[in-house]
């Protein structure tokens with residue numbers, strides 16, 4: 001046996017196992033998910049900060065540099081990042097992380113989007129032309145994103161496939177148990193009406209059996225007129241609506257006007273992982289928001 005050759009092979013194989021997979025994600029929700037599946041094998045950076053609205057970012061040279069140095073790039077999909085990710089991907093010289101490359105993950109692949117419009121109103125400013133992209137607020141539908149991420153990690157780091165798959169199984173089990181727990185708690189509140197600002201929490205609200213009766217935005221991404229706000233206040237009362245919810249980056253003054261006009265509480269929920277110290281990862285994000293809605297509706 002050629003000892004020198006054997007030693008070299010051992011050395012290469014040790015390196016391939018020990019190297020950390022460098023991952024860039026668009027959102028902090030996806031960052032947390034990659035960390036759950038990748039554990040200590042990955043080093044993850046998110047391009048969007050927790051309190052930034054991922055619909056409205058501009059591509060920057062820093063983003064291009066970041067994904068150019070990555071082994072894997074994970075985007076949310078359903079056109080959440082349509083205003084900036086295509087440009088970042090065009091600019092990078094790293095072909096692997098471009099769409100279709102082995103280092104690219106569209107986390108939404110295989111997920112059935114809710115609220116797919118019959119005729120997208122892009123020209124009117126609709127930012128959900130492919131349906132609602134905010135699935136990561138609901139951990140069970142996010143299991144498919146976790147699978148897509150595990151597949152991506154295995155493509156670039158096959159040596160640790162068993163590790164990634166075991167973590168995926170653990171996430172599926174943990175998320176099923178958490179969501180079932182909250183569905184049980186919310187069963188007494190089934191069908192309670194909610195008014196939302198943007199459609200950010202719809203996957204979560206639907207999973208919990210709540211009824212989204214209306215939105216402060218007339219279309220996703222479109223600011224409400226005074227007439228629209230007045231119509232909401234005259235159409236609903238505290239019998240038809242239990243709570244008004246919003247994301248921190250929208251106009252709280254308008255949402256407060258609607259909530260006070262109807263006579264219910266306004267909740268500013270955590271929109272993403274890391275938005276507060278209560279939401280360090282994706283399951284905590286769901287639990288924190290579900291708990292706040294539950295309490296606002298009279299649960300303990």
Ligand SMILES: [Zn+2]
Pocket residue numbers: 055127128133134198199200220
């Ligand atoms: Zn949106």
